[in-house]
Amino acid sequence: MRRCLIHLVFITLFLIAAAPGAAENEAETVIMKINDPVVQVDGMPYEMQVAPSVSDSTTMVPLRFILEVYGAEVGWDAEAREISVRHNDVEIRLEPGVAEAIVNGEVLAITGAPVIENNITLVPLRFLAEKLNYQVDYLPDTKEIIIKQLPPPNRPPVAEFEFEKDVVPQGETIYFNDKSYDPDGDIIVESKWTGRERAYFASGEYQVTLEVMDSQGNWSEPFTKTLTVTDEVKMDRLTYNLHYPIPGEPLGNITNFNVLDLDQVNPDVSIDNLKVMISNSPETVLEDGILFSDFFSGETRLYYHHINGSGENKKIIPLLINQSDAPVSLLIKRAGIAGPGEVMAVGRSAAYRYLDFNEAGAKYIELQPGQIYKLNEEINSLVQPGATVDGIFDVDALGELLFQVIVTGEHSTMEDYRHLTILNKDDVHIRGTFPAANRSLSIQLDGTEPVRLVVADGNYDEFLTGHDNQSNLPGNDSQQSKNLGNCGVTYKITIQARERMGVIFSPRGGVFSGAGKWESDGGKAFYLPNKGIMQPQTEFALIGVIEPGQEKVLEFIPPAGSFLPVNLIFLPF
Template sequence: MECMLRNFRKTLTTVALCGSALAAGLQAPLPVEAVSTAATQIQLFPGRADALVNGVPATLEEPAVVLQDSLFVPSRWLADQMGLQLSWNEATRKISLVTPKAYLEFDADHQTVSVNGEIIAFDEAASLRNDRLMVKLSWIAPFLNMTYTYDEASRSIAIRYIGQVSTAYKESALTADDAQPNSKPIAKFAFDKPVYRLGEPVHIVDLSYDPDAEGLPGYEWTGKEEAYFKPGTYTVTLKVKDGRGNESEPFSKTIQVTDSSYLTELEYPYYTNSVGSIFSYDAGVVSASVYGSEKKQTVPVLVRQPEDRTLLRGMRTSPVAAPGFLYEDTVSGSARLYTSYVNGMNSSSQLSIVIRNQDQSKPVQVTTTRKSISAPSVYNPVRAYKTLEDYMTAPASDEELTIQPGEAVIYAASPVLSPGQGVQSIYDIQTDGKIDVAYIMTPPGLQAYDLGKYKAIPQAVGDETGTFPVSEVSWEIDARELNNQLSLTIGDDQVEPKLTGTDKRNGQAAQHPGYAGVHYRIELKTKGKLAAALHPKGGFFQGTLRVNGQTLELPEAGLTPKEIVLLGRTENSQDTALVIELMATDRTKLPLELLVLPLADK
């Protein structure tokens, strides 16, 4: 025995150093909160059944014993002292032990031990003595957060067990197929302060975690709001799920909201939402703040509607059922050619733009300065905003085309359209003489000499074609003295004259839905902080928006009258303006409402 203890002592010294380092790491502060642990001190005397537990005498069911220079201790007694779960499974004839670091299974029949599913030889970790399972102390110590040392004077082994943290941690039920027990995740959070004002953003620090480090893909909040707009006490509850579907116990905290105002419901999204975000339009809240008599405010707005770029708009909401000319007119100088048609024939077709030089004595030069054309699609009317977006971001060009006196040429031709497919295009051109422009739908491969075969197509339901003298509109809004909410509308006569045009085919006023094809540039001048938003007051908006050169991503389905998009925000006094660019599709229902809100320092 003396020799065995000397050898055991040498082995113990090395293991104790490793165990101490491990214990030091395990005692590092947890990131969630301070937790309490219970340390257990055990003193064992090899070969004796008596022991001391926290200084109190105790009796072992089987004395600790040194076998092959290693100390073995009775597993049941050790588990009881440390509050661990040791159980016998009659069906599998295995003993399982749940430790802080591993799930262990001892199979004496097959002389194996499983550590989190990994198999090792039984005698590397355990031994049977008098029908009792004995475990090797040096092997099991790392799994138990345990350190131990040998005392020469008392010829005893002192064990220090750090214990398990006192938290809401609970093991899930084990099944026969588990290689390792899966722990319930812990839901936990904290507010950055206990009391908030009305409309003050509530900041929540998420302290939830999964003891098995499997991640937390599922969060279920109850009572959580970004801010509260009525005074009172609110309870917020959180439950989380780990990667295996185990659900935490609910965790709740209360928050107090005083009757002191920080932000109103109207103001809140203007201060806190990200640019380009969509938020709900509460007509009651907005009307009380913006349209109430005590809140009305006007500011200087300079509107320009120059008639220096003619818009030839060729559009039809119903499909084109026969080949022929859809629209034609004469332009000179700058023009915007805007088309949107759907092939309603039973065979493939092609939309072409034909230009004829009116002058019989000299050539005319046509320069394309910007363009965009969509790919054929059955969803073309729905995705028309993409063509506008491409047009707004397209670089300027200078493609030149010379047309001889009296000559007609195919200026542009769409890709081939299958039945039901549509196409949309925008071309900005500059000419040095008068030209006739015609939009024509024909079978694919139209040549100039074929033009005489086709006649004008009669007007049909959904025909939204015409010539408009204005295609560029600019606003300069002087908001430097703005001290209240401001509402301005596009598409009615509140701020600007309505845009009108003529249908060349019959000389009547042309419809102008959505001001499609018109480019708006709105400069909002300020000397302080403000936010601007767009609201489809008339019922619907689809199109493209750019603010200070950045395109905003809008929903494909467009905006409804119950929605607002935050256009932009000036953050400090050095920001002197917001520049908003806008183009709408023909699906847009005017008017559009521009909402501007001055922002206080918060």
């Protein structure tokens, strides 16, 4: 009899004292006071049957009233003696007199067990605020407690995709149906695939994983599916990429021909008188000083590439200095800046940004007498130990300027450069001023057999010869210098072909990671290769395809950090 009476009491306490408006119109703000049964709900007064109270330093509030004001669902399980709460993605189970709660299946201790007062359940306010995303403010002057329901926490997106086919032959294009979504309706702004390829060229099972990020910066959990590739061969890797070309796409190892056995093409070559000033020696910087110094005027290419080997933070800064008594106008026509970072990645990025430079980004400045201008003012000059910086600039000066590259301590000022001395070369890398920095090649391909073009080997394609002048420092004699690898030289290669022709990139001198650009394909640069790096002699990348009778112009600049020479292979198909 007593058990039945207890059940009836609990049923009653959940039927009375419901909040005004219940869940139909959720409130924005609730204001209450300790020991005062009158509560303000969005400015309207209501009287609760039980006032908020303080027990053992814990503020206790009427459960049903607060929850239903904010649209939560409250229930009572008489048999289990449990109070249940559901709001958004949160489910809570409580038991009167027990200082524990089950929140989304997890048992948690709470400060202050739920209590019954006048048949009304009271629970700790702090517990509700933490678990149901309430903002609680206390105003000491008025002793008011202000409760607001905060927006629900942003949920991460959900990654999901399907293969059009789960089982495919080698060399067949794989179609992916991306079904990712965000439960909050945020835009998915980035997708990160692992193991995804356009096609696969060996039998086996391949795991493909997708992660997505929403506009709030939240990443999904990884979603993985397995694709089965059979023994059937529809196309090999080379054939597939020639028919579905993407510039920079890795081709792996090609066994169709031996590169060094291919005939070499003899292009028509023209050069201009553009100078390139190169600061790359000492490549690894160990102390403060001047890395490069020379005067220039007119159209010039300025190039620097250095590694901080000092063991402490350094500033590596390319400077333009007007030492004349009149203003000098300067146009920065083209630029590619990268770093600080890993040596090959920095060289690759600088080459890509230089080739992809939009002429709308050209900058005009006027240097006043004595003015010092930082060429890389838009990026952080601070270089951590072991990190590399790289920059390429095409400039046009209407007067004489001094180009200097300096290295100073982290806390040095620009005025400190006046006390720096020239650093010795490392006798391996390049420092100097070189003429003929633009090289144009024209190739007519009429044959039906693969041929090759050699770039930057010092024999068929000669290295530039110049001088390390350091002309601003008395007592430093000009020394002859050779530009091994033709760093800072742009190659514009015009190609015409009678047959449909694949253009393939082959590094010969060492590991390679750079960039190129087809001027006739909208002028968009691409990475070479477009992922990873290439090993010499055994790995290749596709540059593009030339249709019969078509003329295309390829622009290429040797990237710092990679090895030359390279070969361009022209493969009829």
